[in-house]
Amino acid sequence: MSILRKISGQGIAAMKKTDLLLRARNCSNISKELNFETLSVKETRPFVFHVELNRPEKLNAMNRAMWCDIGKCFTALGDNPDCRVIVLSGAGKIFTAGLDFSDSSSLTSAFEEHADVARRCNALRKTIKLYQDSITSLEVCPKPVISAIHSACVGGGVDLVVAADIRLCSSDAWFQVKEVDIGMAADVGTLQRLPRVVGSDSLARELCYTARKMLAPEAKECGFVSRVCDSRESVVNAAITMATEIASKSPVAVQLTKRSIVYSRDHSVQEGLDHILDWNMTMLQSEDFMKAMMAQATKSPPPAFSKL
Template structure:
C-alpha cells in the first residue's frame, strides 16, 4: 500500500512535470508581448528589450507581468543559454508607470476595510517582486545593458541580473523616497550585496540622488562602461556569445551556486556545490570539455539543456 507521504510526493512530481511540459510548450510557441521585444540575434543568445519607448519604458502592470512571463519562458527554452536585457528608445526606463499607480489608488479607494486594502496592495507588491526575481531564478545568465536613465524599478531590475553594463551617459536613481515610499521589489535587498558599501547604499536610498556611470563603475554596480548604446549592446551580445559557447551544465550550475552561496554560509555553499557536482561531473559535458582542454580543441559543441 502506498503511504500518504508517498502519494503526496507522486502528486508533487506529477504537478512539476505537468508544469514543466506547459512551460516548454509555451517557450516553443514564441509568445508575443505588448511591452517587450524579444529577438534571437545569435545562436543560444536572446535579446529582450523593454519596449514602450513613447512612454520612456515606464513599467506598467502589463510590463511587470510580461517580464516575469518572458524570463520564466526563456528559463525553460533549451535554445536559450544567455539573455541580454536593454531598453528601446531614449532611455532604459523611467521606472514605475505613475498612471498605473494612480489607477491602483482608485481601486484601493473602492475598498473601505483596511484589511482588504492591505490584501490588494500585497498582491500587487508580491506580483512585482516575483517579476524581478524571475531574472535571478532564471537558470540562464542575464546581462543588462543600460543607457541614459535607469530609475526606480529599473534599479530593482538590474540588481537581479548577473552582469551589468552601461553607456557613459547612464545614470541610476533609487527614486522611491521621492514618491513617499520605501523601495519594495528588490533594491533594498539586492543593492547592498551588489555594491558592498552600506554607506553609499543608504545615501542613494535616503536622498534619491543620481549615481552616474563613473561612480557606478567604481562602486561595483557596473562592470564596464561604453561610449554609446550601440557599442554597449554589441559587446553585451558578444559576451553572451562567449558564455553561450561554454557547457550549459557548467554555466547554469555556476549561476545556481553563486545565488545559493550568496544567501548561505561558506560551509553551506561548499556542501551545496559538492552535492551539485557529484551529478554534474558525470555529464557528457564534463568529459567533452576536459578532453577539449587537454587537446587544445576549440569550438566544442555541447548538447542542448
C-alpha cells in the same frame, strides 16, 4: 575507405542540414510564443536572446502589463533549451523612467473596491508580490542575464538591473533609487540586493536615503557595473558579444555556476560548499565535462555542447 569517408561526410552534412531546419522551425515557434505587449524578444545569436523594454513612447515606464510581461518572459526563457544567455536593454531614448504613474489602476483599485483597511491591504499586498516576483524572475532564471543600460535607469529600473547577473552601461547612463522622493520605500528588490551588489552598506544607504543620481563613472568605480561603453549601440553590442561567449560554454557548467553563486550569497561558506558538492557529484558525470576535458587534453577546439 574513401567511399566510407564520403558516405560519412554526406551523413554529417545531412544531419547538420536537418539540425539547421529544426532550429529555424524552433526559432519561429519561439518568436510566436514570446510575443509580449511591452517587450521585444528575439534571438540575436545562437542561444542568445535579446529582451528589450519596448515602450519607447512612454520612456519604457513600467506599467502593470510590463511587470507581468517581465515575469512571464524570464520564466519562459529560463525553461527554453534554445536559450542559454539573455541580454536585457531598453528601446528608445532611455533604459526606463521607472514606475508608470499614469497606470495607477492597480493601486487605486484597491481603494475604490474596498472600504475596509484590511481588505485594501490584502489587495495591495497581491500587487506588490506580483511586482516582486517579476523582478526575482531574473535572479531565479537559470540562464545568465546581462543588462545593457543607457541613459536613465530610475526607480523600478534599478530593482530590475540589480537582479541581473552582469551590468554594463553607456557613458551617459545614470541610476536613481527614486522611491523616497515619492513618499515610499523601495519594495521590489533594491533595498535587499543593492548593498550586496556595490559591496558598501554606506553607499547603498546614501543612494536610497537621498535619491541622488549615480553617474556611470561612479557606478563603474563602486562595482555596480563592470564596464562603461561609449553609446547605447556599443553597450548592447558589448553585451551580445559577452553573451555569445558565455553561450559557447557548457550550459550545464554555466547554469550550475549561477545557481551556486546565488545560493552561496545567502548562505555560509560551508553551506555553499555542501551545495556545490551535492550538485557536482552528478554534474561531473555529464557528457559536457567529458567533452571539455578531452578538448583540453588534446588541445582541440572547444566542443559544441548539447541543449540542456
